[in-house]
Amino acid sequence: MGAQRFLPTLDFARELDQADRLRSFRKEFYVQPDSIYMDGNSLGLLSKRAERTLLEALDDWKQYGIDGWTKGKHPWFTLSEKLGERMAPLVGASAEEVIVTASTTVNLHQLVATFYRPQDERTKILADELTFPSDLYALQSQLRMHGHDPEEHLILVKSRDGRFLEEDDIIAAMTEDIALIILPTVLYRSGQIMDMKRLTVEAHKRGILIGFDGCHSVGAIPHAFHEWEVDFAYWCNYKYLNGGPGSVGGLYVNRKHFGTAPGLAGWFGSRKDKQFDLETIMTPATTAGAYQIGTPHIFSLAPILGSLELFAEAGIEQIREKSLALTQYFMDLIDHELVDMGFEIGNPRDELRRGGHIALEHREAARICKSLKEKGIIPDFRAPHIIRLAPVALYTSYEEVWHVVHTLKAIMTEKHYEKFTNEREIVA
Ligand SMILES: *Cc1c(COP(=O)(O)O)cnc(C)c1O
DSSP: OTTTOOOOHHHHHHHHHOOTGGGGGGGBBOOOOOOOETTHHHHTOOBBBHHHHHHHHHHHHHHHGGGTTTTTSOOOOGHHHHHHHHHHHHTTGGGEEEEEOOHHHHHHHHHHHHHHOOBTTTOOOEETTHHHSHHHHHHHHHHHHTTOHHHHHHEOOOSSSSSSSOOHHHTOOOOTEEEEEEEBBBBBTTTTTTOOOHHHHHHHTTTOEEEEOOTTTTTTSSOOTTTTTTTTHHHSSSSOOOOOOOOOOOOOGGGGGOOOOOHHHOGHHHHHHHTTTTSSSOBBBBBGGGOOOSOHHHHHHHHHHHHHHHHHOOOOHHHHHHHHHHHHHHHHHHHSTTSSOEEOOOSSSSSSBBBBSEEEEOTTHHHHHHHHHHTTTOOEETTEEEEEEETTTOOOOHHHHHHHHHHHHHHTTOOOOGSSSSSOOOOO
């Protein structure tokens, strides 16, 4: 694929769009005609299917009131389980190993509360310094709840270059005092894919449990969590999964752990047939469902139903194939058009390592992002110097990528960015 045919012309971009087998999915989305959306890895766009299933859920409320829990088009009582079943193929797990519940950070809390079992000398948690800060905050507070000082008990693997992590460095840090490992599937800045299979094998050799944050990979790349024997994982559904702002998160637990009591228990983790017995002692579900806590946010679940239809129809392998082709084309065009302008590609070029977005680095990144916005292109800025650009397989065209690169070129040539300050906005 690195050797895919490339020409810098607009005609060639259009030719690629014509040949694109996923082309028809774009019209399933609300793509705004006067802007180019490059931020699908922060918040995916609304699809017509997601809108439909959300409206259907509202209609169930309208028609059935309380009976919406068991009646209607999408009975709420088992909606999290149903979505888990439909999401399972995207993470390479069985239906029972996946539940759609809570949010990323809450699910991390749940999983650490469940699987972090410090014993004797084994008291530390291993993570990395490039991970999303919310994960670190959660880990620090979990350690404190166990009476451990995070300064000493949270070990962060260092990056050699500020962009990437080396599996060798992580494995070297899997020492006898580590009880649990939490790592990203894909790094949120550079888009590097971690070798999850290798890391899991090495962790298990040393008797350490390992879990992954899949926010930047689920919906963009295929996974085989069960086959790799990953112990647990969690992710959000509002990025590549297009579930809408604040949509309910995903959680996977390998079946070998079924029966492990939830660290943070609540009645929605009950066996469904026992839940309404309302006994004083909980009977947890014998599936990943056990790690739910309270009543699910139905209107933040409902859009995911429609969105997942699109993933089932397109197929995650085809989505990955197009995503790689889009990012390769993006890089080819950047290499061709943005020469000597101070840009550097900060994501891995290698296909085995490259996630779903381009991390374009520039000293003036914050200002360039503001320029892009003024010109109708929606990027995503990550301090201090990264412009994240995510061409999304289901709705981004090659022609849009062409326009993004040419707009960047114009911004640099005309020094259009100089009219802005080089600071980030409140939500970046
Ligand atoms: C987006 C993201 C989160 C967000 O967590 P929420 O609890 O959904 O706010 C966490 N981790 C990573 C790696 C992310 O990219």
